[in-house]
Amino acid sequence: MRTLSSISVDTETKRAWIGGGVLLGGLYHAIAEKSPVLAFPAGTCPMVGAGGHVSGGGEGTLTRKYGLAADNVIDAKIVNADGAILDRESMGEDLFWAIRGGGGASFGIILAYKIKLVSVPSIxxxxxxxxxxxxxxxxxxxxxxxxxxxxxxxxxxxxxxxxxxxxxxxxxxxxxxxxxxxxxxxxxxxxxxxxxxxxxxxxxxxxxxxxxxxxxxxxxxxxxxxxxxxxxxxxxxxxxxxxxxxxxxxxxxxxxxxxxxxxxxxxxxxxxxxxxxxxxxxx
Ligand SMILES: Cc1cc2nc3c(=O)[nH]c(=O)nc-3n(C[C@H](O)[C@H](O)[C@H](O)COP(=O)(O)OP(=O)(O)OC[C@H]3O[C@@H](n4cnc5c(N)ncnc54)[C@H](O)[C@@H]3O)c2cc1C
Structure with missing residues (x-):
């Protein structure tokens, strides 16, 4: 999964596309490089992979305020068992719901997630x-x-x-x-x-x-x-x-x-x- 490690942060819209092989530490670092007041609510261990973590839920220090990592996913690209690449619109809301908590690898390979960034104070x-x-x-x-x-x-x-x-x-x-x-x-x-x-x-x-x-x-x-x-x-x-x-x-x-x-x-x-x-x- 490590080749699926691109991270594209948009501070204007407070959204990011992240590859299914991104690790949490790399994600937090990439967001902070763009803005010190944006973050993503997910786990505390930097070497946990977004692929399994986000699809299984993902809780951490910001969860009480902003919910699970999976609650902050707004789109995704997956490959299903037929080899079709689907996004939120083409996979439908049932499958989109399932990949946000149903566990990694149960429904396909997550190529990327589109995530909502959340606000944190500068200090x-x-x-x-x-x-x-x-x-x-x-x-x-x-x-x-x-x-x-x-x-x-x-x-x-x-x-x-x-x-x-x-x-x-x-x-x-x-x-x-x-x-x-x-x-x-x-x-x-x-x-x-x-x-x-x-x-x-x-x-x-x-x-x-x-x-x-x-x-x-x-x-x-x-x-x-x-x-x-x-x-x-x-x-x-x-x-x-x-x-x-x-x-x-x-x-x-x-x-x-x-x-x-x-x-x-x-x-x-x-x-x-x-x-x-x-x-x-x-x-
Ligand atoms: C050191 C450590 C600290 C942790 N800390 C936290 C924490 O703070 N909060 C928390 O909620 N959880 C935490 N966890 C649990 C962690 O969220 C789960 O173990 C999670 O499944 C890890 O995902 P992974 O991709 O790193 O692991 P992997 O073992 O690589 O994957 C787990 C499962 O997801 C599948 N998978 C991985 N990538 C994809 C993909 N792109 N598409 C489809 N399926 C995929 C794999 O096939 C496998 O079935 C921690 C785990 C560890 C080992």
């Missing part, structure tokens, strides 16, 4: 405070479940749970990886009102451009720059197994404590658990 704020079990992580994670989905749509807070060594002792850490579509002076009162238990301070916040926030949320190694978002060759190359599920009822504190126990096992050294919020447009 956004990121923060990622850590809380260990000794710092009340269980309670804060529990409370997060009750507020994360109904926060202001400009605010996205997900949690990364990992095993950590602190002062020679093994513990579990919750990192609250967050994006606010605005500046810190507007964010701080919002956090004080909606999630005071996290205890966010001004010094936890970094103001930057949207594309730098995309780098912040990427899994690229420390020291990477926004230009590294376009890479197709991860270095170091990592391998892992992952699975996802939807949680529709808050997990109790007792159940969370049961989950944490798994992080003390030797094989959990590199384990990660990510809680990602829904709400906003995602109803």
């Amino acid at each position: 956004v704020t990121v923060f990622a405070p850590n809380r260990t079990l000794e710092q009340n992580a269980t309670k804060i994670v529990y409370l997060w479940q009750h507020i994360a989905y109904k926060l202001d749509r400009d605010l996205f807070i997900r949690i990364l749970i990992t095993q950590e060594h602190r002062n020679g002792k093994l513990t579990v850490q919750a990192q609250f990886q967050s994006l606010f579509l605005g500046k810190a002076d507007k964010l701080l009162p919002l956090m004080q009102e909606s999630f005071p238990e996290l205890g966010l301070r001004r010094e936890d916040c970094t103001e930057l451009k949207w594309i730098e926030a995309a780098l912040f949320f990427s899994d690229l190694p420390d020291g990477s720059t926004v230009n590294d978002l376009v890479t197709r060759n991860p270095n170091p190359r990592t391998y892992y197994k992952a699975k996802s599920d939807y949680v529709t009822e808050p997990i109790s504190e007792v159940a969370l404590e049961g989950l944490w126990k798994r992080f003390y096992e030797a094989e959990a050294e590199k384990a990660q658990l990510i809680f990602s919020p829904s709400g906003g447009r995602m109803y």
